[in-house]
Amino acid sequence: MSAVSTGRRAAAVVALAAPLLAVAAGLEQAVRHFETFVVFVLASTVVTAAVWYSLTRRGLLRLLAVLTAGGAALLVVLLGLSLFVTQVVMLVTFAVAGRYALGRHRVLVAAGLPARIARHGVLLINPRSGDGAAERAGLAAAAAARGIEVVTLRPGDDLAALAEKAVCDGADVLGMAGGDGSQALVAATAMRHDVAYVCVPAGTRNHFALDLGLDRSDVVAALDAFTDGAERTVDLGLVNGHVFVNNASLGVYAEVVRAKGYRRAKLQTWGRVLPGLFGPDGQPPDLALETPDGRSLTGLSLVLVSNNPYELSRVGRPGGRPRLDTGRLGIVTARGPRPVGEWTAAEFEVRSGSDVPVGLDGEALLLSPPLRFTSLPRALRVRVPRTLMPPNRGAALTRRDLNALVRVASGLPAVP
Structure with a gap:
């Protein structure tokens, strides 16, 4: 068992103490400056309401809401600086000290069981994904140099058909360079034929690749999975016959994604669509389901x-999915701007009185109800490079990291 340095132990103690000091300072400030604290809370409430109105109204009402939100937000910032500067400092200290204390346990993780070199590897490349990420990285040439057959999509090509053809022509490892939507189509083919799959992060967000531990800043490195990789099995999601690797969004987001002009002007599309859903004469989505407890x-x-499930309990901002093999779907619901519930399930059903717009891994679909969601446990054989970055989004720390901090503060390694 390797020793933990005194510096890392001290950093862990500081990181664990910082949130407690922040809470204590906040309570002290709220009591000592009670009137200011009340104004701060009221101004924060006004900001929330004004932002909602600015999103769901048009014309003069939207302009007034924007001005109100801006003025209230300025007041919140000024009051917040006077009340909570100590808390901000403590939270920054928590994040910085915590990451230093955890050190190298966040750097590399084992990928899985060693895999044989691909006999006939095929890589499908979507050159338009990620604003041309594959071309900028020289991905096609790098793949060809490794003996991987490259198939580059052209306008009008059927990606699913190309993946099927590759398998029929003898591919034993099938890869996709593109975004989550493209990954899902090719992964579905690999699953059906029990062919190993390689994910290459050449899309815009690359959620699936990040949660596999791939480094999206080094697209070419993912090709090592074909020649010097390790294999593991992960789950896939299924809704009414459609496979997804990341998520399916029903309701507001799906309505916006399918709106005309979304790809070219996303913010403007949100501003145009939301009033029609939540304004005075709007027709919001009408989705219904049963929770695991029968509600x-x-x-x-x-x-x-x-x-x-996504790690939604991060300090700072939501993270990724710590695991891709739990056999569970993560479910989050909202009614208007208010969250309603969060839980997991192996399968469940969504009802609606009309066809339901769905954003499936960022692609717009229209599906007939009921929508039956199912987790497909360990359905996909995934090949990845032998060493990976652990699933981690930004500087925020998770509950598992807090447990690791306690271990380091006690002089034990972060990972048992």
């Missing part, structure tokens, strides 16, 4: 279903 939720405006 019936109706009138939902958002249902977000992920292939394995």
